Amino acid sequence: MAGIKKRAIEAGAKSYQWLEHRLGLIKPLSDAASHPTPANNASWMYVFGSAATVLLVLQVVTGILLALVYSPSANEAWGSLNLLNHNIQLGWYLRALHGWGSDFMIAIVLIHMVQVFLFGAYKFPRELTWMIGIVLLLLTLGMAFTGQVMRFDQDAYWGLGIGASIMSRVPLIGAPLVHLVLGGPIIGGATLSRFFTLHVFVIPGLLLGGVGLHIFMTLRHGVSDWPMPGRIVTKATYEREYHELTEKTGIPFVPDAAWKDAVFAAAILFSVMAFAFFFGPFGPGGQPDPTIIQTAPKPDFAFLWIYAVLAFLPPSLETPVLLVVPVVAIAAMLLLPLFAAEGERHWTKRPVAVLMVSVIAVSLGIFTRLGTYTPWSPVMSAWTADSVPAEYLHDRTPLERQGAMVLQDKQCRNCHSLSNVGGQRGPALDAIASRMTEDQIIRQVLQGGGNMPAYGNALNPSETKALVKFLMTLRGDHLSPAIDASRSLSDAGEMHKPSESPSSPSSRTTP
Structure with a gap:
């Protein structure tokens, strides 16, 4: 048994020497x-x-x-x-x-x-x-x-x-x-x-x-x-100091x-x-x-x-x-x-x-x-979890109630909340009509913008009309509806424009 062990050790040593002589890697790695x-x-x-x-x-x-x-x-x-x-x-x-x-x-x-x-x-x-x-x-x-x-x-x-x-x-x-x-x-x-x-x-x-x-x-x-x-x-001195420390x-x-x-x-x-x-x-x-x-x-x-x-x-x-x-x-x-x-x-x-x-x-x-x-990410089950709150359906016309169904069916609440229920990726809709005019809501729904995709191809005209009519009823605590500031200024300008008098330049005739 001892002889077998000795021969095995000798064979291993010879194998090591053979490899080391040809590769020369073992000693450098060991060093x-x-x-x-x-x-x-x-x-x-x-x-x-x-x-x-x-x-x-x-x-x-x-x-x-x-x-x-x-x-x-x-x-x-x-x-x-x-x-x-x-x-x-x-x-x-x-x-x-x-x-x-x-x-x-x-x-x-x-x-x-x-x-x-x-x-x-x-x-x-x-x-x-x-x-x-x-x-x-x-x-x-x-x-x-x-x-x-x-x-x-x-x-x-x-x-x-x-x-x-x-x-x-x-x-x-x-x-x-x-x-x-x-x-x-x-x-x-x-x-x-x-x-x-x-x-x-x-x-x-x-x-x-x-x-x-x-x-x-x-x-x-x-x-x-x-x-x-x-x-x-x-x-100047670091390498010398390092070698001395070593x-x-x-x-x-x-x-x-x-x-x-x-x-x-x-x-x-x-x-x-x-x-x-x-x-x-x-x-x-x-x-x-x-x-x-x-x-x-x-x-x-x-x-x-x-x-x-x-x-x-x-x-x-x-x-x-x-x-x-x-x-x-x-x-x-x-x-x-x-x-x-x-x-x-x-x-x-x-x-x-x-x-x-x-x-x-x-x-x-x-x-x-x-x-x-990620509060800004869609909550992909929000539209199925809760229906549109009942208070948003009181005293609504059939068209407006149809719009509430479109809101639910098109999964809008995955990204928008109503009464603090729904996604937070987009703004809450509770008072949307006090912040955006009807034209602005239509443009946003159809063309999208920001993080919102365009839904122009996902809604037919009747669904778009019903959805917008419902959204226009959401004004929070009876806030005033949003107005187009640029249009109101132009209308005010037209109302206050002075009427032409016989003495105005445009009414004068050349002699």
């Missing part, structure tokens, strides 16, 4: 894993980068398994996901792992970026490491967005339509950019094929390459040491510091597995239907704050904000280490940085909460 790092870096605050890398590996593995079944065809994508959900053993769990892994990865990457920013780890000599990290964050968000499109349900279809609308606003290249991304002027079969390519090949490839470069830069310059108040970063207090990254990374990464993986088991996969929802225009597509959790911001923005500000703010924000993050490469690193000495992070975090939290609540 990299055990590279010395300052002892104060063995902290729970330094574990997020490793966890993000582990989650990326999870996404790649689950993505490969999903791609074996998923069909990137406009006619078959929705069905292939339902096949995974209901007909393939543990297919639903595989989808859930991939979906929840994406959300966890975004959260961990964001926390890692915040930690690096507050610790001043973007300063000299790690400026390029920070820039690569920003690119990796953008790629992670791109991975999540293209993943939502892969579901190709109603939310994905219309969400992609909104994204295409945003791209079309880019000056000069907007239209060609939409054609490039969608594979044509509209969302079609080529669209899903292109997004599948982005999601499965292009973005993961860039992510893996970027992560490799990011790790290489970290090994080259060392893990940023724990910031201390008063320890100023200067280009020689004095250095410990091998593996195993002395890496065990915390391993424990945290394992905890994150178990959390993803638990969320996947208890909450299941994301969708797919209803099949995409271009004929349904009264829809409120909602993005995945990571993009809910954008959804809320766009909903609150006035239409006149949408294009400037969409085109200017992201460019300025990304440029500021990329250029930050070039303008702040030296100086204090400890967060207690950088109150502006702490305030920035606090304001951004609170703002994102508020808008994300608003995105989950």
Whole structure:
């Protein structure tokens, strides 16, 4: 038995030597894993980068398994996901792992970026490491967005339509950019094929390459040491001071510091597995239907704050904000280490940085909460839940009561409320006739405007007339009906126009 064990060990050693002689990779990897790092870096605050890398590996593995079944065809994508959900053993769990892994990865990457920013780890000599990290964050968000499109349900279809609308606003290249991304002027079969390519090949490839470069830069310059108040970063002395600190207090990254990374990464993986088991996969929802225009597509959790911001923005500000703010924000993050490469690193000495992070975090939290609540979205069951209140039908003519039926049958209360019951996407109708004239109501119903779609093709003339007559009875607490100010002024001008007298110029005859 001892002889067999000895021969096995010798065979293993020979195999190792054979591979190492030809590849020359094992020793460099071993040296990299055990590279010395300052002892104060063995902290729970330094574990997020490793966890993000582990989650990326999870996404790649689950993505490969999903791609074996998923069909990137406009006619078959929705069905292939339902096949995974209901007909393939543990297919639903595989989808859930991939979906929840994406959300966890975004959260961990964001926390890692915040930690690096507050610790001043973007300063000299790690400026390029920070820039690569920003690119990796953008790629992670791109991975999540293209993943939502892969579901190709109603939310994905219309969400992609909104994204295409945003791209079309880019000056000069907007239209060609939409054609490039969608594979044509509209969302079609080529669209899903292109997004599948982005999601499965292009973005993961860039992510893996970027992560490799990011790790290489970290090994080259060392893990940023724990910031201390008063320890100023200067280009002339920082690298020498860092090497002195490493020689004095250095410990091998593996195993002395890496065990915390391993424990945290394992905890994150178990959390993803638990969320996947208890909450299941994301969708797919209803099949995409271009004929349904009264829809409120909602993005995945990571993009809910954008959804809320766009909903609150006035239409006149949408294009400037969409085109200017992201460019300025990304440029500021990329250029930050070039303008702040030296100086204090400890967060207690950088109150502006702490305030920035606090304001951004609170703002994102508020808008994300608003995105989950979405009071401006249609309440698609509101029209069936409650009938038109009886007080709005007293002393009404048959035509006006018919208008109340049109209001109910055409599902107007999904977006508009009566007596505080109904949707909040549009204004309440209780006093609509005190704010809009009959002509204005007719134009709004037929042509739409703002967030309201046009109903000119959905109502025949008799339904339009009845609906408008009913709406004209809604004046709140017997308020005065709305008037057309421009028309009243012109009428008043006609009434006060002086009559021509024999002595007026127009009545004089030439001599």
